[in-house]
Amino acid sequence: MDFAVDWTKRIDFDLLRRERTKSLSGQIKKHKLDAILCFKAENIRYMTGYRPLWWPISFLTRNAGIMVADKEPILFPTSGCYERCRDTMYWMSKENIRPLATMEDPGIVEEEIKKKFAPAFKELGITKGRIGIDHVSMLTLMKLQEAFPKADFVNGDHCVLDAQVVKNSEEIKCMRASSQMAAIAMDRAIRSIRLGIRECEVLAEAMHALYSNGMEVPQCNLIVTSGDGTAPLRRFASDKQINQDELVFMDLGGCFNGYFSDFTRTVIFGRPNAQHKKIYRAVYEMMEAIKRTLIPGNTNAQVNKAARQVVIDHGFKGHDYLGLLGHSIGVTGLTYPIVGEIAAKSEHEVVLKPGMIFSLEPGIFIPGIPGGGGVRLEDTILVTETGNEVLTTTPYDERLLS
Numbered sequence: 001m002d003f004a005v006d007w008t009k010r011i012d013f014d015l016l017r018r019e020r021t022k023s024l025s026g027q028i029k030k031h032k033l034d035a036i037l038c039f040k041a042e043n044i045r046y047m048t049g050y051r052p053l054w055w056p057i058s059f060l061t062r063n064a065g066i067m068v069a070d071k072e073p074i075l076f077p078t079s080g081c082y083e084r085c086r087d088t089m090y091w092m093s094k095e096n097i098r099p100l101a102t103m104e105d106p107g108i109v110e111e112e113i114k115k116k117f118a119p120a121f122k123e124l125g126i127t128k129g130r131i132g133i134d135h136v137s138m139l140t141l142m143k144l145q146e147a148f149p150k151a152d153f154v155n156g157d158h159c160v161l162d163a164q165v166v167k168n169s170e171e172i173k174c175m176r177a178s179s180q181m182a183a184i185a186m187d188r189a190i191r192s193i194r195l196g197i198r199e200c201e202v203l204a205e206a207m208h209a210l211y212s213n214g215m216e217v218p219q220c221n222l223i224v225t226s227g228d229g230t231a232p233l234r235r236f237a238s239d240k241q242i243n244q245d246e247l248v249f250m251d252l253g254g255c256f257n258g259y260f261s262d263f264t265r266t267v268i269f270g271r272p273n274a275q276h277k278k279i280y281r282a283v284y285e286m287m288e289a290i291k292r293t294l295i296p297g298n299t300n301a302q303v304n305k306a307a308r309q310v311v312i313d314h315g316f317k318g319h320d321y322l323g324l325l326g327h328s329i330g331v332t333g334l335t336y337p338i339v340g341e342i343a344a345k346s347e348h349e350v351v352l353k354p355g356m357i358f359s360l361e362p363g364i365f366i367p368g369i370p371g372g373g374g375v376r377l378e379d380t381i382l383v384t385e386t387g388n389e390v391l392t393t394t395p396y397d398e399r400l401l402s
Contacts, residue, residue: 132156219253230374304340
């Protein structure tokens with residue numbers, strides 16, 4: 001977003017990587033693992049700093065990373081990225097960057113495990129012991145078990161997730177920049193709304209702003225929907241034209257240097273009706289309850305309880321609230337810890353600590369209201385030593401609060 005200059009200190013990426021390695025090493029020990037083997041793109045990036053080729057498909061067969069506590073990891077980038085990685089990833093030893101064939105073909109899986117993984121495992125001394133895996137295809141797991149019969153392959157996903165929960169100082173700087181990028185896109189999207197413009201055209205304005213500011217990839221599908229498309233919520237942008245006195249719902253975000261932003265604003269085009277204001281006021285007060293309770297020492301369960309009580313206090317039913325109240329965010333757009341999944345009651349209760357960052361997204365969705373009955377306000381919020389800091393500062397719609 002800005003040119004590098006010699007008169008101000010910005011993101012120290014070397015420090016960022018060192019702190020991530022330190023955190024991951026600590027969790028490998030805490031989880032009593034001899035090594036962690038990662039196939040998820042975000043976890044490989046956290047481990048090694050490797051920027052992947054983003055695809056709208058599974059990444060699990062194209063890249064891998066292996067790490068033993070207190071040692072440099074070994075990165076297996078997809079073969080098409082191998083030369084670029086060796087040329088640019090100065091923080092890793094070149095011999096620890098090794099090409100990986102796309103492991104979709106059964107024969108390739110078997111060959112890569114024998115020719116690539118087996119030597120790496122031997123070098124690291126992990127042909128036996130507890131090897132944590134974050135996520136893997138069934139075929140790859142079976143071939144790993146055949147190749148290393150003395151190793152115990154166990155669930156290692158939460159080893160990496162636990163390492164990522166509390167962000168270091170440079171990660172927080174990345175998250176601020178990513179949120180700023182999303183705010184610019186949101187401003188462009190809001191200002192583009194006019195009578196007859198299509199939802200996909202509004203999203204195009206946002207995407208232009210995001211990519212113009214260096215975004216790597218959208219946070220998700222990204223949503224611009226309006227009118228009846230807000231309840232039940234339609235989670236994409238269509239060719240529908242925006243009409244007078246309709247709610248417009250925009251959920252936007254992107255990835256900056258591996259760190260994701262995600263936030264939502266619902267605005268009115270024209271004049272709101274009384275029901276619009278009632279729903280919006282309730283959602284706004286849910287967010288205010290979140291901001292009061294998302295502080296060190298409280299738990300995710302307390303945040304959820306405080307927000308959902310507002311729904312009841314405003315006379316809405318429990319089923320008027322849709323989906324997830326919130327989630328952690330960082331090297332992926334949605335991750336553990338979770339806050340208030342309405343479809344389940346069993347998420348782990350987590351004590352909030354400084355350095356945790358959550359995307360909180362209260363909403364109420366009631367079909368059949370003229371101009372639409374779905375409202376969500378979503379902000380990315382950093383837990384600090386004394387409370388919290390909202391990273392997504394785009395104003396709410398005052399016309400819906402008046």
